[in-house]
Amino acid sequence: MGQRRQARELALQFLYGYDLNRKDLDETLSDFWNVNRAPDKVRRFAGELIRGTIEQLDRVDGIIADHARNWRLDRIALVDKNILRLSIYELKFRDDIPPLVSINEAVEIAKKFSTAQSGQFVNGILDQVRQEIKT
Numbered sequence: 001m002g003q004r005r006q007a008r009e010l011a012l013q014f015l016y017g018y019d020l021n022r023k024d025l026d027e028t029l030s031d032f033w034n035v036n037r038a039p040d041k042v043r044r045f046a047g048e049l050i051r052g053t054i055e056q057l058d059r060v061d062g063i064i065a066d067h068a069r070n071w072r073l074d075r076i077a078l079v080d081k082n083i084l085r086l087s088i089y090e091l092k093f094r095d096d097i098p099p100l101v102s103i104n105e106a107v108e109i110a111k112k113f114s115t116a117q118s119g120q121f122v123n124g125i126l127d128q129v130r131q132e133i134k135t
Contacts, residue, residue: 025054107123
């Protein structure tokens with residue numbers, strides 16, 4: 001597994017736990033890294049994704065709500081919602097990551113951490129977001 005994939009998976013795991021139990025971000029991150037050892041480069045990239053996603057959470061959730069037709073945000077499975085949050089943050093706010101890479105990574109992570117249908121669900125929403133950003 002590549003370092004960026006590992007960083008995304010760790011970021012997803014952090015965001016999932018943080019979503020369940022929102023406490024002080026710095027303290028929670030410190031605890032997370034004490035349990036989840038990773039190379040500095042992986043930690044740095046994961047940390048950027050985590051902090052960026054949390055900083056833009058309201059905007060990202062609004063984008064999800066706009067594109068998840070017939071799905072209220074609170075009805076989307078928590079793991080899928082956090083995959084979407086992470087990926088939409090990348091699509092919308094990270095110019096250094098090609099959009100198709102973000103989408104492909106999200107789909108593969110959804111297949112690994114969620115249900116068989118999650119890959120298609122995540123891909124459908126992220127492709128809509130990508131098209132909207134492109135125009």
